[in-house]
Amino acid sequence: MSSPSPLEGDKVPSHILALLARLHAESLQQEASIARADYDANVIHGNMKDKFIALEPEKCHFVYQLARAINAKYIVEAGTSYGVSTIYLALAVAANCRTTGGVGKVIGTEHEGAKAEKARAYWEECGDIVKDVVELREGDLRETLKEGLGTVDLLLLDIWTPMALPTLKLVQPKLRPGAVVITDNTIGSAAGYQELLEYMQAPGSGFTNLTLPYNKGLEMSVYSPN
Ligand SMILES: C[S@@+](CC[C@H](N)C(=O)[O-])C[C@H]1O[C@@H](n2cnc3c(N)ncnc32)[C@H](O)[C@@H]1O
Numbered sequence: 001m002s003s004p005s006p007l008e009g010d011k012v013p014s015h016i017l018a019l020l021a022r023l024h025a026e027s028l029q030q031e032a033s034i035a036r037a038d039y040d041a042n043v044i045h046g047n048m049k050d051k052f053i054a055l056e057p058e059k060c061h062f063v064y065q066l067a068r069a070i071n072a073k074y075i076v077e078a079g080t081s082y083g084v085s086t087i088y089l090a091l092a093v094a095a096n097c098r099t100t101g102g103v104g105k106v107i108g109t110e111h112e113g114a115k116a117e118k119a120r121a122y123w124e125e126c127g128d129i130v131k132d133v134v135e136l137r138e139g140d141l142r143e144t145l146k147e148g149l150g151t152v153d154l155l156l157l158d159i160w161t162p163m164a165l166p167t168l169k170l171v172q173p174k175l176r177p178g179a180v181v182i183t184d185n186t187i188g189s190a191a192g193y194q195e196l197l198e199y200m201q202a203p204g205s206g207f208t209n210l211t212l213p214y215n216k217g218l219e220m221s222v223y224s225p226n
Pocket of ligand 1: 036052055080085086115139140142158163
């Protein structure tokens with residue numbers, strides 16, 4: 001028998017669980033009709049303008065559980081889309097602050113204005129527990145993440161592959177020792193992630209890396225600089 005989700009264990013309000021179930025279902029339904037060619041780096045921006053491409057539920061549950069385990073209170077997410085994974089991150093940060101005190105934050109990033117607006121509406125629907133934790137930086141993350149970051153416990157890279165390494169390089173100076181970087185689809189999109197993976201796997205990079213056997217792969221990297 002499998003365990004209930006960690007969100008249920010943490011008594012997340014039922015209206016949030018229902019919203020997440022609805023948004024995941026919508027995202028998975030959309031994805032079923034997206035062709036592989038639509039993910040090509042030359043067309044992906046246009047073709048995914050109105051698509052969720054949300055992190056799958058089981059990966060979201062893992063990231064939530066991980067954020068709880070490392071007591072993450074400052075998380076950066078690239079990118080946010082309609083804000084599904086952001087909800088999990090915000091709930092984990094809120095739970096960590098409840099347990100061990102302090103104030104937490106999730107920095108979301110999204111360059112599609114219509115997606116950002118919808119994401120804000122979903123967070124509003126969740127209520128203060130989510131809304132109060134999230135700071136959405138609207139625009140190209142290569143600009144919006146340049147300044148004003150605190151010490152980062154967790155970085156979620158759920159972004160078009162060419163953006164992954166530039167994002168990591170922007171955020172890396174703010175990663176605390178022991179910070180975790182999660183990168184989605186590192187098996188399914190291995191070619192696109194080649195530069196990022198070579199960078200993180202290089203001797204002396206400061207990262208240790210493990211590919212988790214989720215659908216299309218999920219890379220978990222721990223930052224331990226010398
Ligand atoms: C895979 S989706 C994120 C899904 C989200 N994490 C979730 O689980 O709901 C990637 C998002 O990154 C956004 N994006 C791509 N390049 C970006 C950039 N340079 N700056 C900000 N956002 C970007 C896209 O518009 C897209 O919505």
